[in-house]
Amino acid sequence: MPEKRCLLDIQGISKQFSGVTVFSDFDFQVYEGEVHCLCGENGAGKSTFIKILAGAHQRDSGEINIEGNPLQGKLNPALCMKLGIQTIYQEHTLMQNMSVMENLFIGKEVTKRLVLDRRQMYKETLDVLAKIGVTGLDPQIPVRLLGTAQQKFVEIAKAFVQEARVIIMDEPTASFGCHEIEQLMSVIQALKEKGVGIIYISHHLEEVFRIADKVTVIRDGRKIRTYDRTEIDEASIIRDMVGRDASMFYSREAAGIGETVMEVQNLSGGGVKDISFSLRKGEVLGFAGLVGAGRTEMAELLFGKKIPESGEIMISGEKVRFKAPKDAIKAGLCMITEDRQLTGLFTRQKNSLNTILAHSAKFPVRFMHPDRDKETCCEYIEKLKIKCKGPDQQVRFLSGGNQQKVILSKWFHSDGSIYIFDEPTRGVDIGAKEEIYKVMVELCRQGKSIIMISSDMPEVIAMSDRVMVMKDGSILAELSKEDADSETILSYALGGCKI
Numbered sequence: 001m002p003e004k005r006c007l008l009d010i011q012g013i014s015k016q017f018s019g020v021t022v023f024s025d026f027d028f029q030v031y032e033g034e035v036h037c038l039c040g041e042n043g044a045g046k047s048t049f050i051k052i053l054a055g056a057h058q059r060d061s062g063e064i065n066i067e068g069n070p071l072q073g074k075l076n077p078a079l080c081m082k083l084g085i086q087t088i089y090q091e092h093t094l095m096q097n098m099s100v101m102e103n104l105f106i107g108k109e110v111t112k113r114l115v116l117d118r119r120q121m122y123k124e125t126l127d128v129l130a131k132i133g134v135t136g137l138d139p140q141i142p143v144r145l146l147g148t149a150q151q152k153f154v155e156i157a158k159a160f161v162q163e164a165r166v167i168i169m170d171e172p173t174a175s176f177g178c179h180e181i182e183q184l185m186s187v188i189q190a191l192k193e194k195g196v197g198i199i200y201i202s203h204h205l206e207e208v209f210r211i212a213d214k215v216t217v218i219r220d221g222r223k224i225r226t227y228d229r230t231e232i233d234e235a236s237i238i239r240d241m242v243g244r245d246a247s248m249f250y251s252r253e254a255a256g257i258g259e260t261v262m263e264v265q266n267l268s269g270g271g272v273k274d275i276s277f278s279l280r281k282g283e284v285l286g287f288a289g290l291v292g293a294g295r296t297e298m299a300e301l302l303f304g305k306k307i308p309e310s311g312e313i314m315i316s317g318e319k320v321r322f323k324a325p326k327d328a329i330k331a332g333l334c335m336i337t338e339d340r341q342l343t344g345l346f347t348r349q350k351n352s353l354n355t356i357l358a359h360s361a362k363f364p365v366r367f368m369h370p371d372r373d374k375e376t377c378c379e380y381i382e383k384l385k386i387k388c389k390g391p392d393q394q395v396r397f398l399s400g401g402n403q404q405k406v407i408l409s410k411w412f413h414s415d416g417s418i419y420i421f422d423e424p425t426r427g428v429d430i431g432a433k434e435e436i437y438k439v440m441v442e443l444c445r446q447g448k449s450i451i452m453i454s455s456d457m458p459e460v461i462a463m464s465d466r467v468m469v470m471k472d473g474s475i476l477a478e479l480s481k482e483d484a485d486s487e488t489i490l491s492y493a494l495g496g497c498k499i
């Protein structure tokens, strides 16, 4: 077999922010047709690394060789495109009002006698989508009408049109359901067969173990080890990442379940249809389903973000009607939203202020207690292992995963009685997941109740006392802890019969 070519060879790169070293002396290689995964806990330096490769940050030192040629000078986004390095970020970067086809051919428009050749571009779009195994996507549809996963596939197709040799994927499946994850796995296989090198960053280790040809573990900005496919061993990769033993499969201790604290009857509105369930004291009620099943919409109705069209919500036996989230917070509800960056934090404020925010929202007047607030913040920094300089650091300087931990601290500290967690561990590393689960169990022991929406199947199964499965805005099944296995959940999520 001919030897594979090295597409990207990184030698000894280092980066500091304001005198603080984020990573140092880091080596990394990507070969053609190879998936090289980069794993590390929150704040390890993964995003900074890919921002350097995307030309968004500059390295302080070190060499970058592209297909054997040393790169002279700085990388910038335009040069990256020219060199065939494309990054697919977690956030959407497509032009939302343009069609799939127009997005694909930005800067590469096909013309005929100085006029856009739309017919040819249409044909080529279909060809490219077929080459990477994406079917059933209309090239003329405006991108804004597509879901998260489909937009991601369009971005990959765009990278393909731009003749990318290396595609970097940063947490590509963050908002994916299991169906879409499978689709992405096939797309990656197709890219590999075309000789594209892929750098894949994900906290979902089960995906990493499935697709990786190599895994490099980074900790505190240093390379710990690169594993070849044959050497990949889950336990030692996790140990290398978090510096201790941790499990992908958390097993939760039971807490005593008490009386009903919330009763929802025939709730409809905002894409949710006729939902009924009850939540008991000390219980974790899991909500499973595919992306778009209506779980977040249901949470928004419960929390007063949207007004129900019909149905009732009772809390501790009393009918409630929330006009806004602040009414829900007063009644003891807390909600961690799915879209944390937009709705969860004041990123230009300190960690400590963000931590006490939900707690103080309950009081009409709250005097500042800087020392006490700092102490509270330090407690959560310790509990959730938040990587930061301390309570005074502005949240915007934290890594994505650590920002999420600050949001969790805010709600854990809010002293509610019913917690709605929408994808509580999305983007959080495996070690921190365990810490978050422990805090959730602790809340249950204190007699609080949790509604947990999660697309992470092992998480739903491990944490829930009961699982509700949703599809198309309705609840299709209620499963006891004993019956809630991934096969049963999936069969309902994909369209089982309504109970």
Ligand SMILES: Nc1ncnc2c1ncn2[C@@H]1O[C@H](COP(=O)(O)OP(=O)(O)OP(=O)(O)O)[C@@H](O)[C@H]1O
Pocket (backbone or CB within 6 Å): 017, 018, 022, 040, 041, 042, 043, 044, 045, 046, 047, 048, 049, 387, 388, 397, 398, 399, 400, 401, 402, 427
């Ligand atoms: N602009 C910045 N200024 C100061 N520090 C920064 C900046 N960007 C990142 N950092 C710090 O660099 C370190 C690495 O952050 P990075 O975002 O690369 O981590 P990560 O591995 O991608 O984490 P996550 O899994 O949480 O996304 C963190 O400690 C973070 O606080």
